[in-house]
Amino acid sequence: MSLNLIIIYFGYGLTFFTMGLVILLQYKQFSRITLAKNMWLLGAFGITHGLAEWGVMFTSLKINLVLQVNTLFWDRLIEVIILYISFLFLFEFGVRIIASVIKKLQWLRYLPWILGGVWFINFVFFGFADVNIDYWLLTSEAWSRILICFPGALFASIGFLLQTEELDRLKVPQLKILLIRVSLSFLFYGLVAGLVVPNAPFFPFNWSPHLLSQYAPFAVPVVRSLAGGAMAYFSIRVMGTFYYEYRRLLEGAEKNETLSKERERISRDLHDGVIQSLYAIGLEVEEVSYLTSESPHQARKSLENVINRLNGVILDIRFFIQDLRLSHRFQGGLKQQLEAQLDHFSCVTQISGQLILDPSINELSLTSEQLDHLHHIIQEALINIAKHAEAKEAQIQVKIVSNFLEISVKDNGKGMELSTSLTPLTGIGLKSIQKRVQILGGECSWESAPGVGTRLNLKILLLDKYEESSKN
Structure with missing residues (x-):
């Protein structure tokens, strides 16, 4: 075997080994997707098949460099066995995908082991028979390609197409096109790796494709390398779709937590x-x-x-x-939130609402937690106005003074005797306001007198993030 062909086999093996390694590293054992649960078989196929092709390369190097020629039989024997195991992984992957989608075809799960058993019996029988060793190993490799590799690649190709419906729920862009491409790459590989087999003097090994390797020795490994490269590329692309499943699960967990x-x-x-x-x-x-x-x-x-x-x-x-x-x-910032609250307040109570905002409020960025606390504080203040104030109008004023957000909620109702201390305020709603203001790291006070209404004053320290944006 020439040096160029050795390099081709090295690249061929590297392609499959890399595919298997990437798939196993990204394998999602706990995924709900059928394809993801069985991708480890495809990863195992890639690793073992890459090792088998590297075995061909190392054997050729030994022959070219005349190194340890007495071990060539064992090297070749190990190559054939590893190749057989790799095709079994591919076959098992294909039938599992199909059987999981079409429940009536559960019997397919036994097919890899039946055909694999036939190959193994043939392998052992000819191993003990009085036949040429090279002939035995060549026919064993050829049978593994026809009996196991070709149907395995064919079933894997069909299996990828059957996954379209299940993967559609992930809403991955151009998913169908990707699955068609990976399916075609496996079908192409099945043709060039499963039907183009080593030459032997009887059918089906004596048909025309072996002439290709006879007159164009580079053609078969090159074409197989191209098919393997396409398989590796599209298989890894399919693995990327599982990220969308992870994102959906994460979003679902966040929604459940919320x-x-x-x-x-x-x-x-x-x-x-x-x-x-x-x-x-x-x-x-x-x-x-x-x-x-x-x-x-x-x-x-x-x-x-x-x-x-x-x-x-x-x-x-x-x-x-x-x-x-x-x-x-509700969606938006503080301004939109207050506008929506006042609209609802006026709709429910028929009390006129007025909102006065400092222009700098439009640049204010608050966290969702801060907005939520402010929403409930304002809501509680408006409820108190509706229940106790006998007011005709309610007003919310918001402004920024230094590094503080100042909010006042006042009404023109009957008012009451009240000091600025919070000590006399024992109502549940007022305690809730006080607690939420403390969480925000602020302070609150009330102003009221008979006949002049009531006013709630809030003073909340702004985030450092806003301070930096203001300086910029």
Whole structure:
């Protein structure tokens, strides 16, 4: 064998070995895709087939350099066995893919072992028979190509085409074209590696393709190398589609985590707000039942209070429902969030809403967590206005002073006697505001007096990210 042919076999083996190594490194054992679960077989085929072709190269080098010629029989024997094993991996890969898609063809799973067993019996029989050793090894290689390699490559080609429907859900661009190309590359390989076999003096090894290797010795390994290169390239491209599955699973996990947090928040808000209020109303109703006989006048006043509190709970529930709808529909920054909240507030309560924004707010970038806390703080403040203020108008003003975001929520309602300290504020909603402001690393205060309405002031330290962007 010439040096050029040795180089060709080296490249041929390297192509398959690289394909197998890349596939095994990217193998997704826990993937839900049928193709991904069985790609390890294709990786094993690539590794073993590359080793078999390198075996041909090393044997040729020994012959050319006259090194350890007495071991050539064992070298050649190992080549044939490794080649046979590699084709079994390819065959098993093809039938598994087809059988997983077409359930009626489960019997195909036995075919590689049946034909592999036939080859092995033939191999052992001729090994003990009184035949020429070269003839035995050549016919063994030829039978492995026809019995195992060709049907294995054919089934693998069909299997890739059958995966189109399952992989469509990944929404990978041009996936069908990629699967057709990898299918054609396996079919082409099956023809040039499975039907073009070493020459032997009986059918099917004495047909015309062996003449190709006789008159053009470079043609067969070169064509097989091209087929192997196409297989390797498109197979690795197919492995890339599993990244999309990983991304879908990651997105699903993030959605589940978000849903879990949302459920916890809803449960907490219901428990701390509506359920607590209903429990308190239940106690008042029990008190009314005792007062009806002893003090009807006081019972009537308590009943009016119960009705007012029930109306407040109904308003809480309406805001809660609107809040859920808003959280699923809202997208954007602080400006869009406040506009949407005021629109919903005015729609539910018929109280006019006004939003005053500093122009620099458009450049402000807040995290989703900050936006979420601000959303609930503003929502709680608006609920308090609707329930207690008896106001005609509510106003939200937002501005940036130094490194602080300052937000005020005020109304023109009846107001109340209130110091600027938070100590007297024991309501659940007001405690929720205070807690969320503390999480944001800010501070809050209330201003109110009878007849002049109430004002909530928030002061929150901005992110360093915003400070840097402002400086730039």
